Amino acid sequence: MKYKNLGVIGGMGPKATSVFFEKIIENTDANKDQDHINMIILNHATLPDRTTAIFENTGEVFLEHIKEDIRLLEMAGVDNIAIPCNTAHYFYDDIKNMTDINIINMIEETAKDVYNKYGEKSKVGILGTKGTINSGIYEKACDKYNIKLLVPSESVQDQTMKIIYDNVKGGLTEDASKLESLIMDFIEEENCKCVIIACTELSSINLSAEVKKYCIDAMEILINRSIELSGKNLKK
Template sequence: MEQKSLGVIGGMGPKATSVFFDKVVDRTDAHKDQEHINMIILNHATLPDRTNAILTNTGDNFLQAIKRDFSILESAGVANIAIPCNTSHYFYDELQKMTSIPIINMVEETIKEIYETYGEHTKVGILATNGTIRSGIYAKVSEKYNLNLYTPEAALQEKVMDIIYNGVKSDLDVDPGKLEELIKQLVEKEQCKCVILACTELSCIKLSEEIAGYCIDAMNVLVERSIVRSGKQVKPMK
């Protein structure tokens, strides 16, 4: 299979981008440097906050700021683009119009994986930013695949945002137990078959093997699709 370069528009946030890169390296079936994927990573940390852009209807500011990134990646000759930020996918159609290079749709690929694993009418929980939740991007694709998406009630959602913004994005250590408790609530109390980790900041938190078994991490899905589209094979999860 032909090897292709991967473009990455990161910085949303920087830690999540570094985790994405590490995961691509770790999950690529490679045994020497030359067998890994060529990647162009733009850590565009100064991009406007995506949740704020959605909630204040200022998406044009975000789109204008990210526009030059596509020109850079086109000049670099990448074959596919990965954007490790769930909330930014609210603007997916507008982003794809900015470039002829295919952008891997993190949301679509994640929901498709859940559908293929659990089947129709599965009740699925989601942990994400307010922007992702209110944008309805996961709800829309879930409906397309006949999945029942359950969004957290207000008190639980507030805890999710605290973990994301006052924990990971603030470069503070987060007790995995806090996130694990929220996942357990969705599984045990709300009877969700699985839970989507639909914020790449949540992917930065190491979960226990038991709790991770209930989760579909959108970051991991994007990592796997990025590897395959770059002409490489994915190593099984350890």
């Protein structure tokens, strides 16, 4: 079987990209170096902030930078592209139109996974950047599968942004208990079946096993799909 090369447009943020790479390795069924996936990772840390691009309507600047990354990955001969950033998927159609290379749609794959696990009319929560939440990309994907998506209150959104920008991106001590509390409020107070972790910075925080069982982590979905599309098997 011919295995396929994976391209990654990363740096959004760098820590999330490093976690994505580590988890690709950890979750690939491999016994030696040669069993792993060939990857080209672009840690493009200077890409404009995605939430800012959405709110200030400056997406064209962001897309110009992405276009450079796409050209590099085309020259490298990758077969699939993963973008471990939920908010960047607001521009998915524009990016997709730049190339014939398959770009894995993390939002679509995540909504499909929620549907497969919990079925139609499931009530699920979501935590992510203000850009991801307000853009409606997850609501659109969930509507396709007739899933009821409960977005965070303004207070919860503010707390989530502090965790993402101050703790993870800002390099402060990561306190998993704050994130776990937000997740469990969706489960216990709002009667949600699960919570979509829709920010790769949040994905880099180690949650307890008890809380993690209520989560659908979009980055984990992207990791698994990237492994499968590369022709490799997931580690059991």
